[in-house]
Amino acid sequence: MANRTELLESALDGLPDGIALMGAGDEVVFWNQAAEEITGYAAMELLKKPLPADLEELTPAWRPEDMQPGWSPNASRGALVRIRHKWGQELRAIARPLVLRNALEERTGTAIVFHLVAKLNTLPRGLTETNEQAGDGQKEFEERLREEFEGFARGGGPLGLLWVMVDQAHELRGTHGAVACEAMMEKVRMALAHGLRPDEEIGRWGEDEFLVVSHERSQETLDAHGRMLVGISRTADFRWWGDRVSLTVSMGAAQARENETLEQLLERAQAALVSSFHGGGNTVTSAAGGET
Numbered sequence: 001m002a003n004r005t006e007l008l009e010s011a012l013d014g015l016p017d018g019i020a021l022m023g024a025g026d027e028v029v030f031w032n033q034a035a036e037e038i039t040g041y042a043a044m045e046l047l048k049k050p051l052p053a054d055l056e057e058l059t060p061a062w063r064p065e066d067m068q069p070g071w072s073p074n075a076s077r078g079a080l081v082r083i084r085h086k087w088g089q090e091l092r093a094i095a096r097p098l099v100l101r102n103a104l105e106e107r108t109g110t111a112i113v114f115h116l117v118a119k120l121n122t123l124p125r126g127l128t129e130t131n132e133q134a135g136d137g138q139k140e141f142e143e144r145l146r147e148e149f150e151g152f153a154r155g156g157g158p159l160g161l162l163w164v165m166v167d168q169a170h171e172l173r174g175t176h177g178a179v180a181c182e183a184m185m186e187k188v189r190m191a192l193a194h195g196l197r198p199d200e201e202i203g204r205w206g207e208d209e210f211l212v213v214s215h216e217r218s219q220e221t222l223d224a225h226g227r228m229l230v231g232i233s234r235t236a237d238f239r240w241w242g243d244r245v246s247l248t249v250s251m252g253a254a255q256a257r258e259n260e261t262l263e264q265l266l267e268r269a270q271a272a273l274v275s276s277f278h279g280g281g282n283t284v285t286s287a288a289g290g291e292t
Contacts, residue, residue: 040086141203
């Protein structure tokens with residue numbers, strides 16, 4: 001009969017996310033099959049060794065105060081990191097660390113859960129894959145986004161992005177199906193559209209996500225505008241076959257900076273969205289730092 005360790009390793013190997021268990025000295029003690037598929041590194045290459053330079057961003061840089069008993073990061077939160085596949089291609093991943101401790105509150109290691117977000121050879125896309133319905137009109141919206149950014153880069157007016165995820169979309173798709181979810185997404189889009197400035201645009205940017213192109217003057221005013229839109233989303237009354245679904249959104253807000261690319265602007269907005277969503281949703285996180 002298999003022992004508890006073998007059963008645990010078998011269960012972790014069946015998960016779709018990459019799982020890395022690190023010892024107290026940050027050496028790899030377990031590396032599941034999904035981690036092998038994502039990175040190209042086999043477990044036998046890494047066991048009892050530190051992560052290679054290509055993957056070192058997965059390892060959190062613990063500060064001395066983080067090592068004190070009673071401290072541990074929220075396991076539901078994640079960070080956007082860059083890693084490199086063994087064969088050389090650059091990848092972007094969401095990594096979530098958790099400090100492991102014994103009964104005496106002594107740190108014994110770290111568990112890291114990670115999954116890929118998107119490839120870097122295109123603009124950063126939604127955290128959820130774009131389905132056929134969500135993809136309608138997205139190419140045209142992307143062209144408008146590029147035009148707006150080029151205007152900003154040439155010295156035009158301010159430009160900001162609000163990356164929006166509907167918090168209930170994934171659950172509703174699982175319980176009521178894709179048709180119900182698309183109806184809900186349209187309800188949220190219409191609610192958000194009512195709160196936009198005349199010169200703003202909203203477009204689909206993923207199965208559960210929208211992108212708002214804004215011209216607020218600063219990061220602070222963009223954040224405030226985002227908070228107003230989050231409030232508007234809660235007023236959207238969505239019902240499906242008599243069931244009322246309370247709607248909320250998570251949002252990342254990023255104001256364009258001089259000498260950055262559109263890709264970098266989108267990455268900052270996406271990272272802020274990830275913080276909002278994994279922090280519990282129904283919030284705006286500013287790319288300047290911190291929930292608002």
